[in-house]
């Protein structure tokens with residue numbers, strides 16, 4: 207990413223207070239500054255802000271292009287211009303509601319796209335932007351039939367978070383700006399389409415679909431998927447979309463979804479989005495899950511056949527409160543989305559899968575946290591271990607580390623411990639209700655926390671240190687899981703020479719296997735790896751979390767028999783969390799480097815742009831590299 211210049215001209219601001227109606231504003235003085243600066247958006251919402259989008263697009267799966275009109279309603283009582291974010295789309299024409307052409311300019315590349323500035327004649331409160339996507343559309347991943355489970359139809363999905371929606375729709379792309387939207391989407395007849403909105407259950411005969419999102423959401427939560435998938439109901443408010451060959455397995459795996467929803471509501475108040483569905487995407491999806499409102503986008507790698515990895519669904523569901531309802535005001539406040547969601551995810555998981563499951567989840571998260579702090583401390587941005595980030599001038603994607611998740615969680619755990627669960631739950635419930643459909647800054651949350659919880663309870667927590675200092679505070683609660691004590695005992699036996707087959711692993715669950723594989727004795731000899739593999743079948747496992755942990759070991763110790771499986775994994779699965787440590791591991795040795803180059807040359811076109819960007823860095827891959835197709 208290029209350095210962001212002209213930052214001072216970028217005054218995107220964040221909507222903080224419930225706004226008066228347009229009529230009221232017309233009559234009164236200009237609205238007070240109600241938005242704060244967002245360093246990753248060109249929009250100037252204090253002058254003119256979008257409130258509703260009518261999207262009318264055609265999706266051309268053959269030529270991998272989207273073309274159409276994004277029509278916006280504006281609140282711009284006194285503005286003579288409105289500024290949008292755009293990063294890739296070619297804007298061909300801008301009109302007002304009556305079809306009159308409006309003047310527009312497209313600014314310089316700033317490091318986070320370009321400003322699209324439209325002149326507004328007096329009284330103009332809507333604009334129609336005609337556009338088509340360009341060659342670079344980081345949000346979109348177009349898949350050929352071979353990259354799908356069914357193998358017959360192409361597939362498209364979008365990924366908006368953090369600042370990618372602007373690559374397929376010109377929009378005010380700041381998490382502090384919310385809009386409702388309607389969409390008309392034309393796809394090739396025979397294919398299905400879903401969005402983060404009201405969704406069809408059946409295919410339309412002509413490939414035309416209509417969507418409505420009536421709750422205001424930020425741009426990063428606009429999402430679209432197109433492909434050969436069908437729907438199956440799971441409960442009154444829940445269901446799953448997946449390719450026909452995957453649907454049954456997915457429905458079995460996610461059978462707890464309806465209960466997750468009711469448990470979540472019992473914890474933190476009513477679900478405000480009507481339905482909660484999940485779509486299982488092809489394996490190239492770069493994340494485990496993405497909390498698009500009403501329809502979580504999920505990786506198929508959580509389908510393990512035993513429901514052991516579905517805490518991820520609890521996580522994405524929890525975002526329906528923390529993130530989608532109360533939204534981080536800027537990407538510097540990302541921990542407000544993810545830390546709260548990890549806390550919430552664990553509370554749901556505890557209710558569905560039991561205390562021990564949740565404690566093991568805690569432990570694994572804590573291990574991730576220690577690892578992340580160590581890694582960030584050794585890097586060029588050691589300040590990134592602070593909860594409140596300073597990402598101005600950088601790609602916000604760089605801030606999406608485990609810190610927001612696990613340190614954020616650890617902070618909330620400390621608060622819970624200090625005031626007790628009942629009081630903390632009541633506080634959170636009130637927080638979600640009070641700030642529903644608004645954005646939240648770290649500072650505003652801390653004020654609310656102080657006033658509503660810490661002061662009334664007479665509790666002292668070093669909030670400043672937790673939020674603004676790097677590293678891990680001393681009062682962090684180190685989680686313990688009994689299930690892992692059993693694993694540790696077997697690890698000791700293994701280290702002392704007990705053959706793998708003789709270890710006592712009866713009734714171990716997935717998390718115990720992950721803990722086991724992560725903590726295998728160092729170094730591992732080829733004979734020992736063979737012995738482990740023969741006893742437990744790691745290389746052949748269908749559990750992708752266990753497999754990924756095992757392949758990390760195989761890479762670290764250059765275990766030849768796992769090479770074909772490693773290659774197969776890296777050329778089908780695009781989940782960035784798995785790819786990064788595997789490629790990093792490969793890059794640590796000369797033979798590994800060569801393997802990484804060969805595999806990546808084949809795999810790169812199969813990954814989503816956000817994974818490509820990260821792995822390019824890991825490999826030092828240059829755009830001009832001759833192996834690049």
Ligand code: BES
Pocket residue numbers: 367368492493494495496497517518521522525544603606611783
């Ligand atoms: N919202 C995130 C995914 C994300 C974060 C996308 C930042 C783009 C930028 C999602 O809710 C998430 O956290 N997914 C995790 C799963 C979770 C169980 C920790 C993932 O993808 O692994």
Ligand code: ZN
Pocket residue numbers: 521525543544547
């Ligand atoms: Zn999340």
